[in-house]
Amino acid sequence: MRHFSRACARHLALGLRIGIPRPRPYELPRNSTFKQITTSLSRYSSEAPLHHQLYEIPPSRLESKIHPLGWEAIQAQTEPWFDQHWEFASEKEKEGFFALGMSRAFSQFFPLTLDDRVEMTCKLHYLILLIDDQLEKMDLLEMLSYRNRLIQIVRGQSKPDRKKCFEWMLFDTFQLMQSTDDVLARGLVEGFCALLQAQTTEERMSVKHLGPYLEHREVDVGRPFYSALIRFGADLHLSSPELSQTAALESCAFRFMGVLNDIYSWDRESKVYQGNPTDGARPFSAIYILSQETGLSYTACKRLMYAYCRELEIVLKQSIEDLKQENGGTLRPEMDKYTKGLEYLMSGIEQWSQWTPRYRQ
Template sequence: MRPFHSLARRIAPSARRFIQRLDKNYQPVQYCSQLTKPRLISTSSDRPSQPHGIPQTRLDSKSHPLGWQTIQAQVEPYFAKNWKFSSEKAKQGFLAVGFSQAFSQFFPLTLNERVEGTCKMHYLALLIDDQLEKMSLSDMLSYRERVIRIAHGEESPDRDICIEWMLSDTLQFIRNTDEILANDFIKGFCTLLRAQTAEERLTVAHLGPYLTAREVDVGRTFYAALIRYGAKLHLSSAELAQTTALESYAFRFMGVLNDIYSWDREWKVYQEDPTDGTRPFSAVYILAQETGLSFEACKRLLYSYCRELELLLKQSGEEIKRQNGDTLRPDMAKYIKGLEYLMSGIEQWSQWTPRYK
């Protein structure tokens, strides 16, 4: 399972069988087996040490100066009190995953006064994703459209349904804080919902198209807008156009890294019920099918690919700076750094979160 669920795994459970059966006796490598929980507070110049066998990262990392415990205290009681979890075990399981630590590492440039609203939206995107995943295809698509209309303010929420009123209230708070950046934020959220419930993903069979689709699937427009809203970064259309390639590198990295760390669990889930008609929506699986290599080998190749994406992000950032006379506006420079922090944060969180155990 990924931190951002792939709903297409359940969109059409009777759509197709695997063309070929993979070796069920194969035991993929456990990248996370020897990892320890990293330090949660670091400076922008710190680079996390890499566990044995994983290529050294080029990225800087940073945690939010408030500290994840403070962020947790601001946000998690709201969800513990108001969200209708299916059971007490489900509630405790969600709270134990470490989303407040994730937020601190993903979005360290978020202004203190914007932490609560931004972090609530981060949680809601994940909870809504979980909720939709449990629905049938017809119910999922119908309710997805209702959630989108509520997000745009086109329909009023049902105050008896926690998804609806919590989403509506949080987005209204964000609009009241910064309407311009909130509009980009809401558009990105709706794009994420549509991408994660798109039936077309079931037809993706090759790595190139998969990587393109995965950029959107992991929330490129949503999380890019979240970085800008949280840090109050107003970029011009020209500046946004210049950062398009950087966003592509960042969110391909995000998607592939999630695939690497979620694979062992995802493959186990498939092996327990291999006849449900779905196939893993994962770069690890697709690369294995295209090359004939083991899952272990594909993970190593994909980790090297992530490191190349880091290099491309760094090189492209320097090229943008040169194109602008070796000087960038502070908002532009912070946004590029924010993409880097998101990438490094994703990797650190992936290494210790119990969500992949």
């Protein structure tokens, strides 16, 4: 977005390690067909090393998991629909979108998703990224109009225009989810609306200090939406008291997600800002804010915020143990599965961020 830099899903990438040579830029042939694109991506994903890093990444304490279907099967269920129906601005834009490896991301982010819910859940995951792409091309008034229109559609207050792919594809996906599990789908609707509102609010431009930023970022990065997506995908019905008990875990997980996002997206975001510093917006990033408050370099701030992420992992693990003790030493299976889903989301975001070619270009 020109006025509000970066939304949740698109800026989860860039990871480098010492001693690993930089790979050649990933390129697809001109006029590639969908089959050529996915074949090239499959070959690339199995061979691609991690990026070269300017500093050692502290080891993670999180457990990770891959969806048992495998990302290739998930890709085959999902991407042809977008290849056929989404109106990309150009072949280059289409190729760039499919090269991001969003099916691989889904496999790592949401490994607990039930097989019969994978397709609809993954489609919504893709739509979030594509909608964010649309928002980035708009000025403020266009953005607000677009946001309000989408909120009316997903809440059932307006019918979609079947000539506009982003309207009917979003509407149909939510309709299918509601027919599958109306209770959990309603939570997804509200999470989606909260995400759009957080990404387009003018209040974010007034955030200047790290504490308030981290609070806002939990929502901006998608806490209500992605927590609901985990529960819908895995068919996890938690009571209101259970959701209250897991609120601290969610806060920890989505602060981690937001800060990690800031670390890996910073180099790209910084270049955009430096190229057009009079656009009316400061970078909405923990790296930028911490640098302004401390006078440290951006690289130093990335190191500090990575250490913060590792501390959040400790907090998450300890909070889960405390939660078990509060519940007699064990959690109800659905609640226990949800806490694991939050951990898998955190670890999956980091692993995919270190892989995706988006920030290699």
